[in-house]
Amino acid sequence: MHNSVQTTIMSSSQQTTATSQDIENSIDSRAETDIVPPIEAGAHLDDDDRRRVFDFMLQTREFDLAMLRLYRQGRAFGGVYSQMGNEATAVATAYALQEQDVLFPMHRDIGAHFVRGQSLHALMLNHLARKGSMMRGTDGTGHYADPDKRIYGNISHLGAMIPVAAGFLMASRLKGEDCVAMTYIGDGGSQIGDFHEAMNLAAVQNLPLIVIIENNQYAYSTPNSESFACERLSDRALGYGCHGVTVDGTNPEAVYDACFEAIRNARGGGGPALIETVSMRMRGHAEHDDFSYVPREVIEYWGRRDPVDRYEKLVLERKIMTADEIAARRKEISSQMNAVIDEVVELPFPDAEEGFKNIFMD
Amino acid sequence: MPTMTYLEAISDALRTEMHRDESVFILGEDVAGFGGAFRITKGFVEDFGKRRVINTPISETAIIGAAIGAALNGMRPVVEMQFMDFVTNGFNQLANVAATTAYRWGIPVPMLVRGPAGGGVGGGPFHSRNSEAWFAHTPGIKVVCPSSAADAKGLTTAAIRDNNPVVMFEHKGLYRKIREDVPEGEYMVPLGEARTVRSGNDASVITYGSMVFTAREAAEKLAQEEGADIEIIDIRTLVPFDEEAVLASVRKTGRALVAHEATLTGGFAGEIAARLADKCFEFLDAPIRRVAAFDSPTPFAPTLERAVLPSVDVVTKALRELLEY
Numbered sequence: 001m002h003n004s005v006q007t008t009i010m011s012s013s014q015q016t017t018a019t020s021q022d023i024e025n026s027i028d029s030r031a032e033t034d035i036v037p038p039i040e041a042g043a044h045l046d047d048d049d050r051r052r053v054f055d056f057m058l059q060t061r062e063f064d065l066a067m068l069r070l071y072r073q074g075r076a077f078g079g080v081y082s083q084m085g086n087e088a089t090a091v092a093t094a095y096a097l098q099e100q101d102v103l104f105p106m107h108r109d110i111g112a113h114f115v116r117g118q119s120l121h122a123l124m125l126n127h128l129a130r131k132g133s134m135m136r137g138t139d140g141t142g143h144y145a146d147p148d149k150r151i152y153g154n155i156s157h158l159g160a161m162i163p164v165a166a167g168f169l170m171a172s173r174l175k176g177e178d179c180v181a182m183t184y185i186g187d188g189g190s191q192i193g194d195f196h197e198a199m200n201l202a203a204v205q206n207l208p209l210i211v212i213i214e215n216n217q218y219a220y221s222t223p224n225s226e227s228f229a230c231e232r233l234s235d236r237a238l239g240y241g242c243h244g245v246t247v248d249g250t251n252p253e254a255v256y257d258a259c260f261e262a263i264r265n266a267r268g269g270g271g272p273a274l275i276e277t278v279s280m281r282m283r284g285h286a287e288h289d290d291f292s293y294v295p296r297e298v299i300e301y302w303g304r305r306d307p308v309d310r311y312e313k314l315v316l317e318r319k320i321m322t323a324d325e326i327a328a329r330r331k332e333i334s335s336q337m338n339a340v341i342d343e344v345v346e347l348p349f350p351d352a353e354e355g356f357k358n359i360f361m362d
Numbered sequence: 363m364p365t366m367t368y369l370e371a372i373s374d375a376l377r378t379e380m381h382r383d384e385s386v387f388i389l390g391e392d393v394a395g396f397g398g399a400f401r402i403t404k405g406f407v408e409d410f411g412k413r414r415v416i417n418t419p420i421s422e423t424a425i426i427g428a429a430i431g432a433a434l435n436g437m438r439p440v441v442e443m444q445f446m447d448f449v450t451n452g453f454n455q456l457a458n459v460a461a462t463t464a465y466r467w468g469i470p471v472p473m474l475v476r477g478p479a480g481g482g483v484g485g486g487p488f489h490s491r492n493s494e495a496w497f498a499h500t501p502g503i504k505v506v507c508p509s510s511a512a513d514a515k516g517l518t519t520a521a522i523r524d525n526n527p528v529v530m531f532e533h534k535g536l537y538r539k540i541r542e543d544v545p546e547g548e549y550m551v552p553l554g555e556a557r558t559v560r561s562g563n564d565a566s567v568i569t570y571g572s573m574v575f576t577a578r579e580a581a582e583k584l585a586q587e588e589g590a591d592i593e594i595i596d597i598r599t600l601v602p603f604d605e606e607a608v609l610a611s612v613r614k615t616g617r618a619l620v621a622h623e624a625t626l627t628g629g630f631a632g633e634i635a636a637r638l639a640d641k642c643f644e645f646l647d648a649p650i651r652r653v654a655a656f657d658s659p660t661p662f663a664p665t666l667e668r669a670v671l672p673s674v675d676v677v678t679k680a681l682r683e684l685l686e687y
């Protein structure tokens with residue numbers, strides 16, 4: 001983290017060059033000499049899309065800040081897993097899906113829930129374990145399913161939903177339905193057997209499964225160097241015989257273009273894809289974790305690459321929104337969020353008897 | 363009524379359900395073409411095509427996980443474990459994904475995971491397990507252990523039509539050992555209804571799976587030698603458990619022996635014994651007995667295997683003691 005060699009993580013249409021190791025080696029701790037490359041317009045989003053993608057990113061950021069406040073007030077339940085640093089990835093990946101496609105998100109993909117049209121109210125009911133929540137209080141956070149919005153949440157066991165997403169597609173094929181599935185896994189979670197078995201099955205069965213590896217440098221306190229020894233996680237695609245690419249996970253244009261192309265290929269019968277998005281988990285694993293094990297200069301380096309700030313520059317430059325409009329929109333989202341929270345925290349918890357119901361379906 | 367082996371009965375149920383319902387499909391190792399290690403799906407791929415009879419890589423997690431995903435998307439997958447021992451490799455999918463989905467999401471996961479289990483055939487530690495208790499201890503999963511050819515067909519049908527994850531332990535020792543009358547066409551034995559294998563008044567044997575045969579031999583022997591009148595209840599399914607039938611039998615006979623081929627400690631016999639102690643203590647004329655395998659892995663050599671698995675002699679001796687108490 002000393003020299004000032006610039007990492008260039010290119011969009012999927014180009015050859016990718018940077019690896020996690022490169023990034024680690026190239027981190028420039030000196031803000032004066034660390035030049036953050038501006039985000040350039042990609043191939044597949046238009047300005048209307050950009051406005052929406054940026055808005056979903058703002059919603060994601062405000063959601064995170066709201067959850068943080070709740071945590072600090074002692075009003076949050078369970079782990080509060082920050083989305084910070086992952087906004088571009090969560091939003092731009094899901095934005096590449098079509099309505100009939102299906103999303104199997106992970107714990108840092110709240111942005112994807114917003115893209116699929118999930119309401120803040122429903123999300124808050126879940127996060128705060130209130131009566132009327134989608135899972136009746138049996139489970140929380142993003143673990144819910146909402147079949148109408150084609151969202152099937154994760155369970156805690158990392159990687160478990162990747163084979164489930166593959167099987168979902170086997171059923172789509174039997175039913176003759178056009179459906180692509182997108183799911184997510186971390187730099188840590190992608191070391192588990194479920195990941196390997198599902199990638200291989202999806203490749204053998206030629207399923208339109210898009211697996212996003214969110215490489216945010218850490219799995220809880222474990223750095224990448226202790227999780228895997230390959231250069232790029234997307235290199236594994238070669239071993240499965242599928243499409244694979246690494247992109248800058250803080251750049252929604254690059255993420256979107258990579259997903260757009262992988263989805264087009266998969267929908268056309270080209271099989272699954274592995275897309276590694278490189279970014280940084282900007283906070284602890286969850287809010288109880290002070291992440292003091294992350295070197296300060298690493299946080300600073302990635303702080304200068306904040307996905308929301310980076311994209312805001314493009315939005316301004318292309319005159320999609322003015323600075324005043326952005327500030328006003330942030331305020332609006334924040335006050336909507338607070339209004340929903342104020343309403344939800346007043347709601348009762350679910351009735352205790354819910355705990356005894358629905359072990360089996362009729 | 364045609365006669366079928368236990369194995370043919372399962373095959374017949376699968377075939378019948380696949381004809382009846384387009385959403386039923388099969389996935390597993392070597393199931394297409396080859397027909398599976400025990401040839402239960404022999405000829406299926408020719409009849410139903412490669413999309414409904416799917417050969418998978420050796421990936422139990424992915425196979426079971428994929429079945430869950432397909433079930434979420436409206437199908438009724440049937441997964442074959444080449445041997446039930448290998449379900450351990452997919453345990454997480456069953457115990458954490460499949461078992462919790464109804465509770466958390468209220469969405470049905472209709473799927474059947476089935477395959478050969480049980481010992482007595484020289485399979486050794488890794489091809490002989492009876493691991494039904496793990497699943498009975500996991501709320502959200504139904505557990506089926508057929509002991510007759512007709513039940514094998516009827517329970518397979520019911521398991522496929524059930525809207526929940528079902529795990530079925532087929533006893534491989536019974537596959538070709540028994541040939542019985544089996545109803546033709548669609549035939550269903552509801553999950554959760556015990557069967558009286560043999561009526562009697564002196565003592566009840568509560569059992570399932572291969573031990574039904576062991577118990578029957580012991581009961582016949584005692585009937586001939588001592589005129590004892592033993593009742594045998596085959597619970598057929600551990601989950602749901604037909605508690606009423608078991609309690610009724612023991613209330614009648616006053617003596618209970620609970621038997622399974624699985625190992626003793628933490629086995630389902632302990633659960634049954636506890637319920638009997640709870641709910642018909644005042645009807646009991648003797649302490650509840652259990653007969654089960656010795657608490658060891660299933661050994662390979664025939665001498666060792668015979669010694670650790672419960673035999674007719676062990677059941678006979680336990681019954682005699684129960685009657686004499």
Ligand SMILES: Cc1ncc(C[n+]2csc(CCOP(=O)(O)OP(=O)(O)O)c2C)c(N)n1
Pocket residue numbers: 108156157158185186187188189190192214216218219220281285
């Ligand atoms: C199978 C399994 N083992 C352990 C855990 C505990 N755990 C939860 S998240 C986590 C770290 C995950 O890191 P990564 O996959 O990189 O995702 P990130 O949180 O960094 O986005 C661990 C160890 C788990 N949820 N599942």
Ligand SMILES: [Mg+2]
Pocket residue numbers: 186187188214215216217218219220281
């Ligand atoms: Mg990580």
